[in-house]
Amino acid sequence: MQLMIHSIYSNKDVFLRELVSNASDALDKLRLEKLRDDALDADVSDLHIGIDVDKEARTLTVRDNGIGMSYDEVGQLIGTIANSGTAQFLQELREAKDEAGAEGLIGRFGVGFYSGFMVADEVTLVTRRAGEDRGTRWSSRGEGTYTLEAVDDAPQGTSITLHLKPADPENQLHDYTDPWKIREIVKRYSDFITWPVRMVPEGSAAGDGSDEAPAPETLNSTKALWARPRDEVSDDEYHELYKHIGHDWQDPLETIRLQAEGTFEYQALLFLPAHAPHDLFTRDSKRGVQLYVKRVFIMDDCEALLPPYLRFVKGVVDAADLSLNVSREILQQDRHIEMMRRRLTKKVLSTVKDMKAKDQDRYATFWREFGTVLKEGLVTDPETRDAILAVASFASTHDDTEPTTLKQYVERMKDGQDDIYYLTGESRQAIENSPHMEAFRSRGIEVLLLTDAVDEVWADAVGEYEGKRLRSVAKGQIDLGSEDEDSSDGGREQQAEEYAGLLGWMQEQLDEDIKEVRLSSRLTVSPACIVSDAHDLTPALENMYRAMGQ
Numbered sequence: 001m002q003l004m005i006h007s008i009y010s011n012k013d014v015f016l017r018e019l020v021s022n023a024s025d026a027l028d029k030l031r032l033e034k035l036r037d038d039a040l041d042a043d044v045s046d047l048h049i050g051i052d053v054d055k056e057a058r059t060l061t062v063r064d065n066g067i068g069m070s071y072d073e074v075g076q077l078i079g080t081i082a083n084s085g086t087a088q089f090l091q092e093l094r095e096a097k098d099e100a101g102a103e104g105l106i107g108r109f110g111v112g113f114y115s116g117f118m119v120a121d122e123v124t125l126v127t128r129r130a131g132e133d134r135g136t137r138w139s140s141r142g143e144g145t146y147t148l149e150a151v152d153d154a155p156q157g158t159s160i161t162l163h164l165k166p167a168d169p170e171n172q173l174h175d176y177t178d179p180w181k182i183r184e185i186v187k188r189y190s191d192f193i194t195w196p197v198r199m200v201p202e203g204s205a206a207g208d209g210s211d212e213a214p215a216p217e218t219l220n221s222t223k224a225l226w227a228r229p230r231d232e233v234s235d236d237e238y239h240e241l242y243k244h245i246g247h248d249w250q251d252p253l254e255t256i257r258l259q260a261e262g263t264f265e266y267q268a269l270l271f272l273p274a275h276a277p278h279d280l281f282t283r284d285s286k287r288g289v290q291l292y293v294k295r296v297f298i299m300d301d302c303e304a305l306l307p308p309y310l311r312f313v314k315g316v317v318d319a320a321d322l323s324l325n326v327s328r329e330i331l332q333q334d335r336h337i338e339m340m341r342r343r344l345t346k347k348v349l350s351t352v353k354d355m356k357a358k359d360q361d362r363y364a365t366f367w368r369e370f371g372t373v374l375k376e377g378l379v380t381d382p383e384t385r386d387a388i389l390a391v392a393s394f395a396s397t398h399d400d401t402e403p404t405t406l407k408q409y410v411e412r413m414k415d416g417q418d419d420i421y422y423l424t425g426e427s428r429q430a431i432e433n434s435p436h437m438e439a440f441r442s443r444g445i446e447v448l449l450l451t452d453a454v455d456e457v458w459a460d461a462v463g464e465y466e467g468k469r470l471r472s473v474a475k476g477q478i479d480l481g482s483e484d485e486d487s488s489d490g491g492r493e494q495q496a497e498e499y500a501g502l503l504g505w506m507q508e509q510l511d512e513d514i515k516e517v518r519l520s521s522r523l524t525v526s527p528a529c530i531v532s533d534a535h536d537l538t539p540a541l542e543n544m545y546r547a548m549g550q
């Protein structure tokens with residue numbers, strides 16, 4: 001674990017953000033559970049997070065009166081880190097560190113709790129789950145073992161006490177018993193947390209001689225960012241919120257706000273990340289935004305609010321008129337949710353369009369990271385097809401590095417060219433080396449070079465753009481109009497006669513595998529190539545379907 005800790009962190013201060021985030025989650029969970037089950041025996045009158053420092057004992061405690069954990073949960077949720085210490089896990093951490101400042105990428109790995117061991121040589125956790133009688137104490141020195149015992153007198157919720165290492169500012173190990181330092185860190189990382197984070201400034205009252213404990217001070221502003229006027233919120237605040245909910249360590253590429261009034265009111269604060277998550281294309285990848293109802297957290301990963309091809313978008317949607325008991329099933333069918341999804345989709349796509357118009361670099365990053373996913377929408381969502389095509393760009397023979405839009409392609413089309421040509425393949429190089437390209441190259445006709453698996457599917461599904469057909473150069477008969485008209489049809493007929501014997505022989509030899517052998521005008525150097533019928537699957541697509549078991 002020491003190895004892990006040292007390979008993750010560049011800034012030790014983030015341990016406090018992790019503990020405060022966990023406490024905030026625990027409070028959200030309790031409030032929701034209580035709203036759904038009034039009989040739950042839990043006190044929700046003053047939900048908050050408390051931070052206590054004790055200079056003499058050199059301890060820092062982060063408390064919450066949230067949902068807490070049962071004995072078994074502590075074992076599972078807190079006690080299992082040693083199991084994850086595989087080589088691959090470390091590898092991932094190292095790679096992630098290479099990518100960026102690596103500042104607090106912990107949440108992504110579900111090891112936020114353990115960040116406490118950066119600044120402490122012993123951590124004690126006492127917790128009691130809301131509604132249960134007995135509590136649990138967990139303690140560890142972070143050396144691979146821990147103790148776990150039942151306790152009788154634990155308050156509801158969780159308190160985590162760090163026995164701090166000696167301060168060592170040169171190694172970024174600050175004095176975390178200093179209230180100024182605590183204030184600064186909470187302000188910086190946790191200002192947006194919806195629960196009050198309170199601290200008693202003078203530390204534990206013991207020993208300071210006064211009778212009354214000093215009044216606790218609230219360190220954060222506690223206002224939901226999406227509910228505050230736009231110009232009162234700084235970019236930094238938005239970005240911190242993004243990092244919290246997106247489990248990311250980099251700033252987002254774009255922040256999107258939307259406010260809907262009328263019969264169905266809602267506020268949305270969405271973010272386009274700067275990089276794709278590693279599980280973007282796995283079946284059970286996390287997707288969707290957080291759903292709140294009037295500032296009450298309802299659920300994470302609410303997939304009903306955005307279509308699957310926008311699954312990388314992070315953020316918060318706060319709907320005023322939904323029931324707190326709303327379920328995922330109900331959301332899928334709700335008419336208002338459907339309207340909201342359309343509106344949010346439109347807004348995201350128009351934001352990308354603006355980005356494309358104003359900031360090529362950022363757009364290029366966006367398209368590199370998410371273009372493949374967005375193109376899925378061309379297949380699944382005919383309604384937004386045009387909006388997606390407007391922001392889509394593709395590699396093309398027109399330029400070695402700069403991608404082109406369909407619009408630009410059409411503007412460059414030669415006189416007499418009626419179709420938009422493309423070829424799919426594994427890589428740009430593989431496509432450029434394909435014999436199918438020869439005739440197009442020799443005639444100077446531009447071809448789009450499509451390398452994503454989804455390209456075959458959408459090109460088929462979309463069919464045309466501005467009245468121009470999208471045509472694969474590997475399919476069907478292609479008449480490019482001959483360069484020298486004389487040798488066209490008459491010449492070909494004559495050639496066909498001339499080669500009839502050879503063609504017939506080939507046909508016989510290959511009869512099991514092909515439909516027809518014919519002379520072609522699409523080649524200039526290669527002797528032969530394989531062509532699909534216009535409506536056949538291409539080999540790549542056949543492979544894809546086969547891989548999917550169809």
Ligand code: ADP
Binds near residue numbers: 109158
């Ligand atoms: P993550 O927050 O990314 O899931 P953590 O290591 O921070 O990973 O926490 C692991 C789990 O332990 C949490 O998902 C949560 O279930 C539980 N947990 C941590 N802190 C608390 C807390 N203060 N109250 C209740 N549960 C907690």
Ligand code: MG
Binds near residue numbers: 018021022113
């Ligand atoms: Mg956490």
